[in-house]
Amino acid sequence: xxxxxxxxxxxxxxxxxxxxxxxxxxxxxxxxxxxxxxxxxxxxxxxxxxxxxxxxxxxxxxxxxxxxxxxxxxxxxxxxxxxxxxxxxxxxxxxxxxxxxxxxxxxxxxxxxxxxxxxxxxxxxxxxxxxxxxxxxxxxxxxxxxxxxxx
Amino acid sequence: xxxxxxxxxxxxxxxxxxxxxxxxxxxxxxxxxxxxxxxxxxxxxxxxxxxxxxxxxxxxxxxxxxxxxxxxxxxxxxxxxxxxxxxxxxxxxxxxxxxxxxxxxxxxxxxxxxxxxxxxxxxxxxxxxxxxxxxxxxxxxxxxxxxxxxxxxxxxxxxxxxxxxxxxxxxxxxxxxxxxxxxxxxxxxxxxxxxxxxxxxxxxxxxxxxxxxxxxxxxxxxxxxxxxxxxxxxxxxxxxxxxxxxxxxxxxxxxxxxxxxxxxxxxxxxxxxxxxxxxxxxxxxxxxxxxxxxxxxxxxxxxxxxxxxxxxxxxxxxxxxxxxxxxxxxxxxxxxxxxxxxxxxxxxxxxxxxxxxxxxxxxxxxxxxxxxxxxxxxxxxxxxxxxxxxxxxxxxxxxxxxxxxxxxxxxxxxxxxxxxxxxxxxxxxxxxxxxxxxxxxxxxxxxx
Numbered sequence: 001x002x003x004x005x006x007x008x009x010x011x012x013x014x015x016x017x018x019x020x021x022x023x024x025x026x027x028x029x030x031x032x033x034x035x036x037x038x039x040x041x042x043x044x045x046x047x048x049x050x051x052x053x054x055x056x057x058x059x060x061x062x063x064x065x066x067x068x069x070x071x072x073x074x075x076x077x078x079x080x081x082x083x084x085x086x087x088x089x090x091x092x093x094x095x096x097x098x099x100x101x102x103x104x105x106x107x108x109x110x111x112x113x114x115x116x117x118x119x120x121x122x123x124x125x126x127x128x129x130x131x132x133x134x135x136x137x138x139x140x141x142x143x144x145x146x147x148x149x150x151x
Numbered sequence: 152x153x154x155x156x157x158x159x160x161x162x163x164x165x166x167x168x169x170x171x172x173x174x175x176x177x178x179x180x181x182x183x184x185x186x187x188x189x190x191x192x193x194x195x196x197x198x199x200x201x202x203x204x205x206x207x208x209x210x211x212x213x214x215x216x217x218x219x220x221x222x223x224x225x226x227x228x229x230x231x232x233x234x235x236x237x238x239x240x241x242x243x244x245x246x247x248x249x250x251x252x253x254x255x256x257x258x259x260x261x262x263x264x265x266x267x268x269x270x271x272x273x274x275x276x277x278x279x280x281x282x283x284x285x286x287x288x289x290x291x292x293x294x295x296x297x298x299x300x301x302x303x304x305x306x307x308x309x310x311x312x313x314x315x316x317x318x319x320x321x322x323x324x325x326x327x328x329x330x331x332x333x334x335x336x337x338x339x340x341x342x343x344x345x346x347x348x349x350x351x352x353x354x355x356x357x358x359x360x361x362x363x364x365x366x367x368x369x370x371x372x373x374x375x376x377x378x379x380x381x382x383x384x385x386x387x388x389x390x391x392x393x394x395x396x397x398x399x400x401x402x403x404x405x406x407x408x409x410x411x412x413x414x415x416x417x418x419x420x421x422x423x424x425x426x427x428x429x430x431x432x433x434x435x436x437x438x439x440x441x442x443x444x445x446x447x448x449x450x451x452x453x454x455x456x457x458x459x460x461x462x463x464x465x466x467x468x469x470x471x472x473x474x475x476x477x478x479x480x481x482x483x484x485x486x487x488x489x490x491x492x493x494x495x496x497x498x499x500x501x502x503x504x505x506x507x508x509x510x511x512x513x514x515x516x517x518x519x520x521x522x523x524x525x526x527x528x529x530x531x532x533x534x535x536x537x538x539x540x541x542x543x544x545x546x547x548x549x550x551x552x553x554x555x556x557x558x559x560x561x562x563x564x565x566x567x568x569x570x571x572x573x574x575x576x577x578x579x580x581x582x583x584x585x586x587x588x589x590x591x592x593x594x595x596x597x598x599x
Contacts, residue, residue, distance in 0.1 A: 005555070006532040006584045013528025014588070027514060030531040031507050031558075039554045047587065 002043040003050060005034045011050045012069050018058060022069055033070050038087050045077065052099045053077050059104035075107065186225035189215040190233070205235035416446045418453060421460050425467040435476030444477070451480035457487050498568060508560045510534055512568060520574050532584050533577035537569050 009030040016022040025033065034042075056076040057063060064072055064083075071084065078085035079092055092098070098105045178187060192215040197203045206214070212222035413430065415423045426449070430442065452458040452466060466478045498512035505511050513534050518525065538557035545563050546552060556562045569577065 005535045006581075007588065009528050009531040009535075010584055010588045013526060013531070017526075024527060027510065027527045027530045027534065028506060030527065031510075031534075035555065035558060042554060051588075 001046050003045045003047055005031075007047050007050060008034055008037065008042075008070075011054055011073070015054055015057060015069055015073070019063075019069070021065060025069075033068075037070070041074070041087050044091065048099070049077055049095075056104060060106075061104075062106075080107065182228055183224065185215075185217055185221040186228040188217060189222065189225040190229060192216070193229075193233075203233065203235055413442070416450060418450050419446060419460075419463065422449075422464045422467060425464055425471075429467045429471050429478075432471060433476055434474060441477070448478055448480045452478070452483055455480070455484065457484065457491075462487070507534070507558070508563070509537075509568070513537060516568055517574060517577075520571060521578060529578075529581050532581045533574070536577040536580045537573070538563060540573070541567070 012025060012030060012033060016024045050073070053073040053076040057069075057072055064075075067075075067084075074085040074087075075083075076098075077091055077095060078087055079089035080086065081089065178190065182190070189211055193203050193206070193211075196214050206226065208219055208223040208226050211217075211226055212219045215222060215225070217225065413427055415426060419426055426446075430437065430445070435441075449463050449466070453460050453463045455462075462483070466483055469475070470478050498515075501511040501515065502509050514530055517530055517533055535557065541563045542552070542557045543549075546556075552559075552562050
């Protein structure tokens with residue numbers, strides 16, 4: 001079930017060769033990536049997960065250019081917090097369905113989309129593509145619209 | 152200026168014409184255009200490290216491509232100025248006998264000269280045995296060779312050794328350090344000095360006189376540069392003798408000459424043999440002043456932080472092989488800076504302080520085995536395989552040491568470098584990983 005360092009390095013190296021603007025990681029960088037990857041992630045992922053994530057990353061029309069390749073890869077496998085994978089939240093609940101599907105499956109871009117797909121609030125998952133400031137609406141006294149009034 | 156017995160217009164080893172400004176302007180002011188043309192043609196036509204043989208008006212007309220009448224007038228202008236060497240009557244005959252076909256073979260060809268010179272030089276430097284083989288033949292044909300040598304040496308250097316051998320002539324020595332077989336052998340018999348066995352000489356035609364001639368300045372006695380009257384004494388350019396052709400001041404050969412008496416600086420004792428070898432065979436000036444200059448340049452190299460005595464030895468050997476006239480510190484220094492010596496770092500030094508234990512030396516060995524083009528991913532996987540193997544050796548019972556135990560130095564205490572077979576197995580493992588990765592992708596594609 002678990003992936004090895006070679007699997008991970010092979011996937012990251014191959015994708016960096018395929019992507020047009022990616023840097024190829026050096027030996028040190030690949031070893032650093034592997035050692036900084038949580039052991040839980042190393043053990044719960046399989047090579048099929050890696051292959052699925054690689055295919056999604058290559059097909060993604062809105063591929064995040066500014067993210068490092070391993071982070072961008074794991075976006076398709078883990079629940080997202082502010083657009084980044086949160087490993088503590090675990091794998092996506094719909095990952096099995098997605099891997100069974102065909103072609104590119106876009107990630108939900110909003111909380112509304114999550115709710116529409118029936119995944120909202122599942123196991124504390126949340127998706128905040130707009131960033132943490134969107135959560136400020138929950139605190140009326142901190143809402144930006146009211147700042148002027150209070151002053 | 153023109154009285155210089157070795158032609159001043161050309162510098163040995165440089166195929167292009169080089170005349171300094173003073174001589175050129177003097178000549179332009181005082182000589183007719185046809186005489187200038189003839190002089191320039193003579194400079195380029197004949198070898199530059201020995202005197203030009205005296206020309207008849209007919210031969211001068213042929214060489215310079217002017218009419219015989221112009222050649223006669225030019226000769227009248229040149230004769231008081233240029234110190235021609237006096238050729239033998241036989242030589243003159245040979246010169247006259249030259250047919251047009253033979254003249255064609257003597258057409259100036261500087262690049263060919265350069266190549267031939269190099270090959271001859273390397274031959275003489277590397278194959279003393281072959282020179283000895285050539286010796287009896289040289290003795291047999293000595294008489295004829297002597298008669299034709301002047302022409303063979305002077306007519307043009309581009310004459311190929313094959314052509315000469317066909318005619319039964321000993322191959323003409325080129326300038327610089329190319330050795331002639333007879334010269335080397337007979338000199339070795341005469342001297343029997345410790346470093347004279349492989350000596351090469353630039354003027355081998357008349358053996359003893361040439362040798363002592365060239366070495367005489369070092370004895371400090373009556374050197375031609377010091378004793379000889381005329382402009383050449385002041386110029387101090389080429390003190391190498393003309394090779395037996397009587398001209399200019401008559402130099403008495405010193406029978407007591409001993410090459411070991413060459414005053415080698417104590418700082419260069421270690422390369423003394425190479426130094427004297429180079430000095431005795433080199434083209435160009437061989438005066439005491441030139442020797443002092445050479446030694447000071449070599450000492451600069453030896454004392455340079457980039458250099459050392461081995462660098463001096465290397466320079467001297469290269470100078471002999473390439474026929475250099477001098478070794479210059481600045482030339483060497485700029486060359487050395489362009490081509491710095493490789494830094495030799497041991498594996499321990501390389502691995503010291505590295506984040507991943509033994510990784511730099513592993514990369515070096517792997518790249519040395521499989522070429523520099525192997526990817527970083529391949530290197531990573533091979534390194535991981537290596538560490539896993541080391542872990543297995545250190546943990547034969549297969550105790551659970553936790554995840555990524557292969558990476559921890561505590562578990563793999565004494566990393567050793569992989570052998571070639573181990574490297575091959577790592578490369579094979581890398582192939583397997585790639586195949587597994589490919590299979591996973593194919594499954595993914597099939598499932599999709």
